[in-house]
Amino acid sequence: MRFLLSALAWILDPAHWAGPTGIGARLGEHLLYSLLALVLATVIALPLGLWIGHTGRGRAIAIGTSGALRALPSLGLLTFLAVALGVGINGALLPSTIVLAVLAAPPILAGAYAGVEGIDRDVVDGARATGFSERQIVTAVEMPLAAPMVLGGIRSATLQVIATATIAAYLGLGGLGRFILDGLPVRDYSQMLAGAVLVTVLALAIDGLLLLLQRSLVTAGVRAATGVET
Amino acid sequence: MIRFDHVHKRFPDGTVAVEDFSLEVPSHQVAVLLGSSGCGKTTLMRMVNRMVDPTSGSVWIDDDNVADLDPVALRRRIGYVMQSAGLLPHRTVADNVATVPVLEGSPRRAARRRALELLELVGLDPGIADRYPSQLSGGQRQRVGVARALAADPNILLMDEPFGAVDPVVRRDLQRELQRIQADLGKTILFVTHDVDEAFLLGSNVLVLRKGAEVAQSGEPSQIMAHPADDFVAEFIGGPRRRLHTETRDGVQAVIDAEGRVTGFVDQGAG
């Protein structure tokens, strides 16, 4: 409790907020790293997942690859890429983005294909027989009906990415992980704990925001159709 | 007019759904494909709107070989009703009915007006236009399915066991409704069912199919009933159950089937 209070005091100290190494700047960096990785992962995994769900092809490969990616240790991949790409501190954003995107891709992929797969086949068949083109089936039928699961996948990816973005600091990058790694060698528990608390609060706050977004994006019709209480 | 010309269908897994089938359905008539599940009747029907392409042979609509037509455009000018209705669960009843007109670029307002008319035509209260399919009963959903199929005013309707999933009372209602609509609109209808009574009630021409979509017998309902071509047809349309005679029981004329069960009484007033 004493440590927790001192961490809170550390966070509330205005001196720790200002400047390029302050909480404000670190928060911004943390969000930037996370956003980059999430955009990269979504751009790759979402269309792929929708395609797998639509065609029914490649499902086994997707599950296998996702499982293998999950077993891949993030710290190992991070150090490997950093050394292999030989980028140094200035280019460290590339390996950290790749690692976080690798982490984010499986839940997004799974959300997309499971969402499409979960749609009643008769609905898709009926749409096709009514004269929807394949593209219209994907955009007007499968995407809205899979939306709750797609957004659920993105949410869980976001949670993991924000939590894991702390390890970017290990390559000398910024972000909230800085406070933890800077505090470690000098045993500055208040600072380390403050970093940990900030990351957790950030992750939960963003998750709450996404939940609200999910609620507003999922229309009444989709709610009635999928019975999802988001 | 719909014409099947020696169509044959073998699926990639090797099963032959249709051996060699030919048929001509004249315009404004109701042809019923009658058979048990797996006889290939649905496969045949889905060849008309290219949901299935035949392995060999051809399907014609008037003078067009459907293989030469764009499948999406083709499907938009053919109405399709399926057993589960297949409505889009995330769209309202009105939007579902207006699907094809909107796909074809009709303005939303006009499409909605047309949708409300169609709901009335199929015997639904237009007040349900803004509900979602999950809020309707099974019978209501089927009616919406019929309305959707009629929305683009197609010449051809394909109906795949459209009333198979509703209870018998509702089924009777829906069948009567379809007869009424057909008397008004005179569409060319290809109707698939395994229900003998339904086939004989609705079909001007009925085809009894065995496995591989082989035609066991075709003709008008009364013809098939009176002169089943073989044991298979006789058995399928009800066999001994339909061979009735009368006896006097408890002082009234009772109708007795071949197994000795009383199935009804002769109406004395009418006699």
Place this chain on the structure above:
Amino acid sequence: MRWVVANWDQVVSLALNHVLLSVLPILLSLVLSIPLGWWAHRRRTARRVLLSGSGILYALPSLPLFVILPVLIGTQILDPLNVVVALTLYGVALMVRSCTEAFDAVDAGVRDSATAIGHSPGQRFRVVDLPLAGPPMLAGLRVVSASTLSLVSVGALIGVPSLGYFFTDGYTRSFLTEIIVGIVGTVVLALLFDALLVLAGRLLMPWVRATDTRREDR
């Protein structure tokens, strides 16, 4: 390869440590989650509290958790126990949901008929609910196993020895081979654990393979 041979003793001892740090959290998360999941399955309020609680738990980043725990449970910062407790928490966070959903998915008709032919509630749990909830629980446990093995290596940042040591050491020395050995070692262990879990599942639930297994994984 030559590097592996030359450093074989270190590879083995770190791998062993890695396994030791992983096994306990994986087993504990299963053992703890079954009663919790059952509770959440039966009681509405328990469900809400447990499921949202596990959601929050999963939002905790691993590195900070390793750091916070000694403060909360009074251990030394380098104590491996921190890693074990932290990973158990993650495991439970994932498994409680799996177990709850697994119990939810047991066919109500089967449960009903078991009661009707005279199973006591305890017997019914042992004979019907637990075995029938087994397959989805196993799927959940496989996810827990993979993520635990991967997370153990993060402990290297605070100096808890595991295959993760090869990552930090290889990074400071810019020595790719060492990092690759660490990654391959971790993945091999993950595959090994997964194979063991699948095998255990086949032995304990022989009926699964006889019926539909299409949706064994999500």
